[in-house]
Amino acid sequence: MAEDATGPVRSLVRVRGVVQGVGFRPFVHALAVRYGLAGLVGNDPGGVFIEAEGPVAAVSALVEDVRHRAPALAVVERVEVTPIAPTGTAGFHIVPSLPYGGGRTLVPPDAATCDACLAELNDPADRRYRYPFVNCTGCGPRYTIVTALPYDRPATTMAGFPLCPACRAEYEDPADRRFHAQPVCCPACGPVLSLVTPGGAAIPGDPVGAAAALLAAGGIVAIKGLGGYHLAADATDERAVATLRARKHRPHKPFALMLPDLTAVSLLCHLDLPAPLTSGDHRSGDGFRDSVAGVLTGPRRPIVLLPRRPGGGVAPSVAPSDDVLGVMLPYTPLHHLLTGEVGRPLVLTSGNVADEPIAHRDGDALARLGAVADAFLTHDRPIHVPADDSVVRVFRGTQVPVRRARGHAPEPITLPRPLPRPVLACGAELKSTFCLATDRHAFLSPHIGDLENYETLRAFTGGIEHFRRLFGIDPAVVAHDLHPEYLSTKYALGLPGVETVAVQHHHAHIASCLADNGETGPVVGIALDGTGYGPDGTIWGGELLVADLAGFRRAGHLEPVRMPGGVTAIRQPWRMAAAYLHTAYGPAADNDDGHSHGPTAGRHAPYGSAPVGGLGVVRRNAARWPAVAALLAAGPAAGAAAPLTSSAGRLFDAVSALLGLHDTVTYEGQAAMELERRADRTVRDGYPVSVTATAPAAGEDVLVIRGTDLVRGVVEDLGRGVQPAVIAARFHHGLAAAVVTAAARVAAGADLGTVALSGGVFGNMLLLGAVADGLARAGLRVLLHRRVPGNDGGVSLGQAAVAGALDARRGAVGRPPP
Helix, strand or coil: CCCCCCCCCEEEEEEEEEEECHHHHHHHHHHHHHHEEEEEEEEECCCCEEEEEEHHHHHHHHHHHHCCCCCCEEEEEEEEEECCCCCCCCCCCEEECCCCCCCCCCCCCCEEEHHHHHHHCCCCCCCCCCCCCCCCCCCCCHHHHHCCCCCCCCCCCCCCCCCCCHHHHHHHHHCCCCCCCCCCCCCCCCCCCEEECCCCCCCCCCHHHHHHHHHHHHCCEEEEEECCEEEEEEECCHHHHHHHHHCCCCCCCCCCEEECCCCHHHHHEECCCCCCCCCCECCCCCCCCCCCCHHHHCCCCCCEEEECCCCCCHHHHHHCCEEEEEECCCCCCHHHHHHHHCCEEEEEEECCCCCCCCCHHHHHHHHHCCCCCCCCEEEEECCCCCCCCEEEEECHHHHHEECCCCCCCCEEEEEEEECCEEECCCCCCEECCCCCEECCEECCCCCCCCCCHHHHHHHHHHHHHHCCCHCCCCCCCCECCCCCCCHHHHHHHCCCEEEEEECHHHHHHHHHHHHHHCCCCCHHHHEEEEEEHHHCEEEEEEEEEEECCCEEEEEEEEEEEEECCCCCCHHHHHHHHHHHCCCCCCCCCHCCCCCCHHHCCCCCCCCCCCCCCCCHHHHCCCCCCHHHHHHHHHHHHHHHCCCEEEHHHHHHHHHHHHCCCCCCCCCCHHHHHHHHHCCCCCCCCCCCCCEEECCCCCCCCEEEEEHHHHHHHHHHHHHCCCCCHHHHHHHHHHHHHHHHHHHHHHHHHHHEEEEECCCCHHHHHHHHHHHHHHHHHHCCEECCCCCCCCHHHHHHHHHHHHHHHHHHHHHHHHCCCC
């Protein structure tokens, strides 16, 4: 950028990324004033445009600051600088936004209340003292209030709140931190808080104080947040929490907690980081490390799953039989006011009943939650789109997403390669999300829920239409799961005028991990989860794949067993215990006397003499055991009543039932989570597990990890009277070692040095750590999820990446018409 003899230069600077609604124009204006530059800045459909005129050094300094010192909520993806002719015009101005014309403006996620706004909230001399909607360019609602683009006040749900003179003065003052803050408001011109009965009648008095009093008396209050309603109760009151469980139809799944500050969190949970990884490259970020405190107090404010301290502090029903608590800090001014008034931990759980999506419209909330809540703490600022709370773990200094929603969505994931055509990926059935992708941007929806009822399906289809309008994406390719009965699959196949692509579930898991890390493969992919439809018609879930974005080969899997009763076996883990016992011991396991009979006796050495019939799981389910045994004995003739599965989740279920932890479950993963919780962390040895090769009809050998060896080890230890905690630990370490052995053999055979880990079973931190450490000791590089969940919430991203890679491959040889 050379300065010629005529004097100043002028540059057109285009900034791409999450740069609208984050204070970027005021930031640029302040830079221009600092450097003495003339020109302008504004929003357009592509992001932010700047014209800067002045000495070349000053223009260069502005560009460098834009690249490297952007506002905290901004994500700068690209800065393009083009020389243009100087105009000689004085002054630097923020100009009106250019009309939206189908560009790709990136919408920022909602952000937690900043320190400056919090200080105003608590300052009796400030005009926004105790005003529950205080915000600025650095915090407050964004995605959930946007109705259209570009991001300006008329295109948000704040359009119905005209600015008062004092707020307008702040909005128009370049030196003010509320300069062009679209949700800016105050008590004179902004939303109004109210407390109402389930019938909608106003409850007199200060809404916050009255709500706090109701909570202290054991009541349940529905609270309108950024992305929807929550249900709140006093977390120290067992009767209140038990009442909430009964009304919400949620008997066991843990509730999340909101605590006022880090000190309160430290009294309930451990905040220190675990030990670092032992060796190798465990890539799960861009070289950063996240402290637990940093994640809790950052602008995204997710629920963080933390190990709880022994002792009391909260009611037993908050997290029954769980040594992990999900905690978050206040992220809206209303939360700060309420937690300060209550002075004790609050249960703050999604405002829904059972598996419905979160309620976000006022009328719908009153209708759906009226039988649950005793009162509604609400307001008149509409929520345009819902966003549930995000959930993360911190694994060895890195965030591991469990649920991606508020604070993250709809911030895009940058794909490793551009897509030839726009893609819609419809995701899976459980933990549903969808993904709209174009060029290198993948817009992953917030968590929607399990796609098993009309309400969730409506949220799913409505969300897709909103994203299509918001980002101006008209998909030409639609990706879906292989399972023909998923509602997401049926939706995809019912769309007119598009090309559809079926993506195998576990390939999508590995592709999601690759895209999450900006890689294309090939890698060895380890996908461990509960359910995924296989191309062979069986239920996969313990898979080793050699995969890149465009394809995969099944290189190994857990030993298949039958699922007696089909999906009923998921809700009744004792059935999987029966299946594994039958597979491990043959018909001997189907008799309640524990002795082998017939020609199979002794075949399964060295465990063939184990007292199977004397196991507690057999005794507890004696009345139902013969019917299940008959299904297992029928083998292939049982058909859909007992399909084959290689699912890791079902293996965990079986062992949990064998140890007497859970014969039945009320939510997904309950038995496996209890098995992890019970494992003795001082135990390091595992059961020996054989990994054998089977030769398919064509192609390379496929490795089989013999899960029955683990079950035999469990049964033998039970017969010896070994403590369940020791058995649980030996199971984890035995499985981890077998997976590592199999992955190392596959990697050596395929000449690969990188392994990608995905699937919901890797939400088990004990297993994840053991597998990651084992792979590192084997000299393999490990990819973990870092921006999207490894469970089914990330499947849609993988589907989009696979569909794009296949589209690019087909395009190279000529693409068929849809």
